[in-house]
Amino acid sequence: xxxAQTPHKKEVPCVFGRPPQLPITKIIxxxxxxxxxxxxxxxxxxxxxxxxxxxxxxxxxxxCRLSTIYSxxxxxxxxxxxxxxxxxxxxxxLSSFSRNLSAVSSSQTPGVKCGPNGTMFVSSGIADLDxxxxxxFPLGSLVMVMEDAEAPHHMLLLRNFMSQGLVHGQPLLYASxxxxxxxxxxxxxxxxxxxxxxxxxxxxxxxxxxRIAWQYKKYMGENQPNFDxxxxxxxxxxxxxxxxxxxxxxxxxxxxVNCVGIQDSKNLAALQExxxxxxxxHQRNDGSCALAGxxxxxxxxxPQCEHSNMDWEMLSFIKSLKGMVRSSxxxxxxxxxxxxxxxxxxxxxxxxxxxxLSVAAIPDEDKELAKLLSGYQDMVGLLNVHKVARxxxxxxxxxxxxxxxxxxxxxxxxxxxxxxxxxxxGSSGSSYGTSGSCSGSSxxxxxxx
Amino acid sequence: MADTIxxxxxxxxxxxxxxxxxxxxxxxxxPFGFDVFNYVLTQLSNYILAGKxxxxxxxxxxxxxxxxxxxxxxxxxxIDIASSHDxxxxxxxxxxxxxxxxxLIDKDISQEASSLSSFCQDVRNLDKLYSLIxxxxxxxxxxxxxxxSIAIDSVSEMVRHASISSVAGILSNLRSHDQVSSIxxxxxxxxxxxKFTSVLEYLSSMVASVEPFNQAAFGQRxxxxxxxxxxxxxxxxxxxxxxxxxxxxxxxxxxxILVELAGIKFTPVLSEDEIINQRLLPKVSIIVLS
Numbered sequence: 188x189x190x191a192q193t194p195h196k197k198e199v200p201c202v203f204g205r206p207p208q209l210p211i212t213k214i215i216x217x218x219x220x221x222x223x224x225x226x227x228x229x230x231x232x233x234x235x236x237x238x239x240x241x242x243x244x245x246x247x248x249x250x251c252r253l254s255t256i257y258s259x260x261x262x263x264x265x266x267x268x269x270x271x272x273x274x275x276x277x278x279x280x281l282s283s284f285s286r287n288l289s290a291v292s293s294s295q296t297p298g299v300k301c302g303p304n305g306t307m308f309v310s311s312g313i314a315d316l317d318x319x320x321x322x323x324f325p326l327g328s329l330v331m332v333m334e335d336a337e338a339p340h341h342m343l344l345l346r347n348f349m350s351q352g353l354v355h356g357q358p359l360l361y362a363s364x365x366x367x368x369x370x371x372x373x374x375x376x377x378x379x380x381x382x383x384x385x386x387x388x389x390x391x392x393x394x395x396x397x398r399i400a401w402q403y404k405k406y407m408g409e410n411q412p413n414f415d416x417x418x419x420x421x422x423x424x425x426x427x428x429x430x431x432x433x434x435x436x437x438x439x440x441x442x443x444v445n446c447v448g449i450q451d452s453k454n455l456a457a458l459q460e461x462x463x464x465x466x467x468x469h470q471r472n473d474g475s476c477a478l479a480g481x482x483x484x485x486x487x488x489x490p491q492c493e494h495s496n497m498d499w500e501m502l503s504f505i506k507s508l509k510g511m512v513r514s515s516x517x518x519x520x521x522x523x524x525x526x527x528x529x530x531x532x533x534x535x536x537x538x539x540x541x542x543x544l545s546v547a548a549i550p551d552e553d554k555e556l557a558k559l560l561s562g563y564q565d566m567v568g569l570l571n572v573h574k575v576a577r578x579x580x581x582x583x584x585x586x587x588x589x590x591x592x593x594x595x596x597x598x599x600x601x602x603x604x605x606x607x608x609x610x611x612x613g614s615s616g617s618s619y620g621t622s623g624s625c626s627g628s629s630x631x632x633x634x635x636x
Numbered sequence: 637m638a639d640t641i642x643x644x645x646x647x648x649x650x651x652x653x654x655x656x657x658x659x660x661x662x663x664x665x666x667p668f669g670f671d672v673f674n675y676v677l678t679q680l681s682n683y684i685l686a687g688k689x690x691x692x693x694x695x696x697x698x699x700x701x702x703x704x705x706x707x708x709x710x711x712x713x714x715i716d717i718a719s720s721h722d723x724x725x726x727x728x729x730x731x732x733x734x735x736x737x738x739x740l741i742d743k744d745i746s747q748e749a750s751s752l753s754s755f756c757q758d759v760r761n762l763d764k765l766y767s768l769i770x771x772x773x774x775x776x777x778x779x780x781x782x783x784x785s786i787a788i789d790s791v792s793e794m795v796r797h798a799s800i801s802s803v804a805g806i807l808s809n810l811r812s813h814d815q816v817s818s819i820x821x822x823x824x825x826x827x828x829x830x831k832f833t834s835v836l837e838y839l840s841s842m843v844a845s846v847e848p849f850n851q852a853a854f855g856q857r858x859x860x861x862x863x864x865x866x867x868x869x870x871x872x873x874x875x876x877x878x879x880x881x882x883x884x885x886x887x888x889x890x891x892x893i894l895v896e897l898a899g900i901k902f903t904p905v906l907s908e909d910e911i912i913n914q915r916l917l918p919k920v921s922i923i924v925l926s
Contacts, residue, residue, distance in 0.1 A: 336834070336837055336838040337878065337880050337886045338880065338884045338885075338886065339884060340884055364808075365812065366809065366812060450805065450808075489804075489808075490800065490801060490804035490808075490835040490838060490839065491801060491804040491805035491807075491808040491809075492801065493801050495800075495801055495804075496799075496800065496801060524838055526834050526837075526838065527831065527834055527835060527838060529831075548880075548884060548885060548886045549885055549886070550885065550886055550887070550888055551879075551881055551883075551885035551886060551887040551888075552887065567883050567884040567885060568884045568885070593884075
């Protein structure tokens with residue numbers, strides 16, 4: 188049997204054998220040994236190449252057993268393909284219809300990164316959210332966040348978004364229904380002073396064996412290799428914010444920060460005028476991006492605002508804003524409580540969004556939920572991704588997961604994680620009905636030949 | 637659990653934080669909201685008198701009961717009325733809310749109540765009402781950094797004379813005022829559209845709902861089979877509370893209430909109730925490896 192030891196750091200380790208001489212169990216054991224050496228595979232997909240004769244023999248059973256080993260490298264499916272096809276699949280693929288992603292150059296403008304299809308991204312201020320959305324918020328897009336009336340998690344998203352813009356020196360327009368919108372700037376978080384060591388990455392490297400195969404996604408590498416290829420750029424692009432440390436005042440006294448109150452206005456005309464003049468300063472010229480701008484509108488349909496019962500006026504405002512931002516180098520983030528709108532209005536607002544997120548509260552001291560989800564004790568809420576902006580393309584962005592838990596690491600740093608089901612019991616491999624061990628059982632398997 | 641609510645109102649809000657706000661809502665099926673309101677009012681008054689609360693005074697905005705009622709209520713609960721003018725003030729929006737009876741003012745309320753109350757004769761102007769509340773509250777606590785609490789009975793009456801946005805505006809402004817320690821109000825939910833109830837729940841940090849003890853018996857014809865169940869609904873009810881905690885989680889609790897002549901009693905639920913937070917459970921997608 189010939190096995191590819193380490194063909195290339197970024198290539199998938201492939202195993203291909205000659206079935207008449209090699210039993211399947213030995214192939215499985217060899218695969219496990221190889222992958223133990225190449226545990227941190229940088230590509231999300233792996234192809235196990237086997238000659239057709241092997242594939243024809245109970246592929247379901249074989250793939251079940253192999254997927255147990257390959258689980259932290261697979262996207263959920265085991266591909267049984269020919270050797271030639273396996274050697275050809277060396278490049279990461281986002282979806283069946285994705286184009287070949289060539290390496291892209293980072294933009295010269297600080298805080299802005301180039302993305303596919305001629306789009307440019309700004310960071311949301313939350314590194315995990317940037318990864319989930321494929322790089323961040325595209326310039327020229329409208330992001331809407333549906334609030335939960337029982338939890339203030341939309342404020343966390345808004346704070347990080349605003350802080351990231353101020354740290355990069357990007358002009359900011361903030362609108363709020365509160366009496367003193369400028370007072371909100373004092374609650375913005377500051378970038379962490381020390382390099383925050385992501386302990387969850389360290390934990391993922393610990394040897395756990397097959398017991399944590401169900402959490403394989405924690406060990407998967409980047410699905411978007413281009414955006415994280417340069418670590419320095421990533422650190423500049425998205426900072427890690429300490430929610431307990433307020434942003435230094437020089438960030439929002441020196442920069443152009445405009446705060447607008449919307450509670451006392453009779454309608455949205457004044458806010459529309461503010462937005463129009465702000466976006467006019469960030470008109471997009473061909474290919475260039477001098478400086479990106481950010482607009483943050485908190486609780487647009489808050490009940491204390493007089494325009495809160497003017498459904499069509501609010502919709503018209505959003506439509507107008509979307510049209511203006513599309514031709515500008517800016518991003519607009521609007522939060523709103525859907526529970527205060529009619530169902531038809533909510534649907535219309537959701538339809539207007541390029542990127543649609545929602546936050547939700549979780550019950551406190553819920554034993555049932557603690558049994559169902561792992562890491563429940565650290566969760567403060569949930570984030571759902573309903574829609575991801577795709578500008579200049581018809582290719583949809585397929586998310587691997589749509590619901591994420593919002594956690595505060597050390598009560599300071601906001602992280603998003605996929606939901607993972609807590610183990611039902613402590614044993615492993617029992618779900619397949621047979622032992623999942625590949626340690627060389629003397630018992631001859633039914634697949635041996 | 638009702639004591640938990642009272643303790644939360646007693647402790648007030650942190651510096652720079654909005655004051656905790658409680659919505660007590662009931663309906664025709666279980667009309668015990670006012671009893672709960674009186675219970676919370678009495679408890680908070682005891683805390684203020686004992687000096688255990690963050691607030692040093694209480695402003696009662698009386699829409700549905702006269703000031704005399706509250707004076708009698710406090711007397712029945714054994715609270716000293718003689719010194720009440722130091723810590724409680726009643727804003728009378730009940731006697732003459734629209735300013736129609738200027739010549740009958742002196743005859744309507746007792747002397748005792750009149751010393752503790754002042755009139756609001758235009759409840760349609762909520763900006764003026766806001767100023768009156770703040771003025772009365774500051775009058776109780778002086779010029780220092782002390783705070784006061786506010787009790788509104790009821791917002792259902794308030795919204796009869798003003799728009800939803802203006803009611804939401806005054807409640808929001810009161811919550812965000814630096815010298816307001818806590819605020820609570822009563823709502824009869826079946827008098828309003830769902831939107832208004834949703835607005836108040838949005839503005840609150842605690843929502844307490846009074847529901848029928850036997851939900852199935854409500855609305856049915858009276859016969860021998862469900863008579864006992866209906867009779868239970870006349871005196872008993874269920875008390876559900878949703879706390880919005882500072883960490884972003886929601887704590888849900890339930891108790892049973894029993895209304896007697898002496899007042900209302902809260903008893904913990906002995907058996908496991910139905911799952912009342914099912915709608916908060918996330919839909920977990922379990923990825924099965926093929």
